[in-house]
Amino acid sequence: MAMSSENEHPVKAFGWAARDSSGHLSPFKFSRRATQEKDVTFKVLYCGICHSDLHNVKNEWGITSYPVIPGHEIVGVVTEVGAKVTKFKVGDKVGVGCMVGSCRSCANCKDNLENYCPKMILTYGTKYYDGTITHGGYSDIMVLDEHFGIKIPDNLPLDGSALILCAGITVYSPLKYYGLDKAGMHLGVVGLGGLGHMAVKFAKAMGLKVTVISTSPNKKKEAMEHLGADEFLVSRNTEEMQFAMDTMDGIIDTVSAVHSLLPLIGLLKNNGKLVMVGAPEKPLELPIMPLLLGRKIVGGSNIGGIKETQEMIDFAAKHNIVADIEVIPMDYVNTAMERLSKADVKYRFVIDIANSLKPI
Structure with a gap:
């Protein structure tokens, strides 16, 4: 070198x-x-x-x-x-x-x-x-x-x-690319850390209904009262997750720990999109049958180009994000x-x- x-x-x-x-x-x-x-x-x-x-x-x-x-x-x-x-x-x-x-x-x-x-x-x-x-x-x-x-x-x-x-461009780019930026859509956000809280803010500014999905019940007040999420799901609560099945147009998954994708895919409507932006260190199991039966997509996204990053920061300025x-x-x-x-x-x-x- x-x-x-x-x-x-x-x-x-x-x-x-x-x-x-x-x-x-x-x-x-x-x-x-x-x-x-x-x-x-x-x-x-x-x-x-x-x-x-x-x-x-x-x-x-x-x-x-x-x-x-x-x-x-x-x-x-x-x-x-x-x-x-x-x-x-x-x-x-x-x-x-x-x-x-x-x-x-x-x-x-x-x-x-x-x-x-x-x-x-x-x-x-x-x-x-x-x-x-x-x-x-x-x-x-x-x-x-x-x-x-x-x-x-x-x-x-x-x-x-x-x-x-x-953190901002990492969630903004998939919202735009996968068409999950239309007012009135229902978006799930998995995880409420650095990426997750930015996903909630951008999605709300785009006019989406937002549900935060978390393993931690104690994050509900923060998600809804501070960040403005519309709903909150505890992912370990099978009854809550069952009730929310087939309701979401898309999900942004920010979690970098190994976790099950099957319950998340179940939350999607037909033609729904689960987009991974977290990076688990080990491969995740991907059940194929639910994708086939609902024409659903599991995709990924990584930051954004310079033009889109500038667009994102200008959007943030317009909406005070x-x-x-x-x-x-x-x-x-x-x-x-x-x-x-x-x-x-x-x-x-x-x-x-x-x-x-x-x-x-």
Whole structure:
């Protein structure tokens, strides 16, 4: 693997990195590339903590290269632009989601689906065009190809909008693609974590009837009174689930733990669609007969392209949609990771990078 020289990456940067599979994060000095002609450089203000960050720092997916600086829910302010940049100017608010590069020439890229490009470059932990490994938003500055930057509307608070760049687009994209965005439709949302609460907010803004499906009865009040869900089902309550069978046009399943799909498929009307956006570590059983008898679909979806992500953030601004967050200082990050592993957060942590990341 090519290594960057001081000349190629002359900009001193600072962040927090994990060095091994313990996942423990600590201060880390590194460097960024100088601003190229199509780049924007920006000061990071806030960065969300995604569950995938936890998997990555602990190498639970077996793909981590250490040291790794996580973070792909990033917002900041542009401090420098390259000579050929047209999308941003100094002082603009900018966001970065899960990707910072793609081939820009394949069929997916030409169709504004950079997220499905075989050569997509993730915001952290993957090889960039110059052979170096990308570093994420648990850091003071970022350098970004302008194409992969998202314009943050003025009326969205920066801390609450950071999460939308991952959790928001992950649920918005399947709602749009699978046609589950029509007013009056009935949508089920499985799981009420970071993804689930965003699914409820977007679906309600689209005019859908929303039922939250959860293993936890104690989430009912939060789902209905705070998030505005219309109904709540306890998935372990067979009587409740039986009563709701054949009532839903679609379901967004955000759960990453192994679980049964059969009861969820049963909730769908004929022609209904169960869309998976959670990523269980082991394969799930897929009963085929209920699909045949109801012409039902089990599908999947993964974030969204840049054009759709911008559309999503503009929709969020129009409808005042932000994530429910707990803002934390940088030196709390290891405790936050421990709490995240126990689902002890409503619904996402956001690191106040600008006010708490102190260089050593």
